[in-house]
């Protein structure tokens with residue numbers, strides 16, 4: 001009893017497991033605690049018998065005699081074979097049921113493509129015109145089917161609060177089913193050593209109410225594909241606070257006047273579209289005369305490729321140029 005109390009305290013007092021934020025996490029944690037309880041009970045019995053024997057059957061200092069010969073005990077042998085067999089079999093059955101349930105997609109799963117590369121995550125929503133985001137947003141209470149791809153080496157997708165991990169392997173698509181059931185913000189972690197930047201390969205998952213998720217998906221989806229997509233990217237990325245562009249109603253004067261993009265491209269000796277793309281991704285490659293370098297942020301290279309293309313197309317067409 002004492003041994004069991006000590007083992008139980010070690011198991012229960014510290015918070016070993018992360019908070020649960022998915023239906024799957026509840027089931028997985030149940031298996032964990034089921035197995036842990038069995039292990040704790042067996043350990044307590046073994047430790048108690050061992051300690052009792054050490055004290056009670058200790059030989060006196062001068063006793064060099066052999067112990068009494070002991071023959072097999074059929075009842076005991078049957079018990080120590082049958083009981084572990086039953087316990088291990090029950091763990092296997094319970095695990096199989098949990099795994100089968102966790103993979104159930106339900107009627108209307110949300111598809112999200114997870115793309116892993118050294119050293120970043122991106123998330124694509126095929127149902128929202130393939131809109132891509134660096135932050136994972138999910139609705140509460142709807143089953144999500146992740147289709148996981150790696151572009152370079154093996155990574156592993158893990159949200160501790162969701163209770164599951166899945167490797168991202170180059171050349172194949174792996175899958176993971178998660179039903180988030182708690183609104184909140186949780187970390188996305190790469191849990192496969194994938195290179196020097198492995199420890200920095202993190203993102204965030206935001207679990208939202210069904211309503212605000214639908215609203216976000218609609219506006220974000222429209223922002224990359226609908227009419228006005230380029231214009232809304234232009235303002236949501238803060239371009240209008242520094243640049244002038246009539247088509248976007250922008251009047252900023254910190255950076256060059258974007259209505260003159262065709263002229264700048266000519267001065268740089270590049271086709272307009274290529275010039276615009278380079279100026280967004282590598283702003284210091286060509287700096288217009290009269291403007292200091294390093295003022296334009298160099299962070300736009302991380303824009304998802306389709307959003308970047310939409311923005312470039314918008315600038316091409318609204319600055320009055322052609323490709």
Ligand code: CUA
Nearest residue numbers: 155190192194
């Ligand atoms: Cu990707 Cu570690």
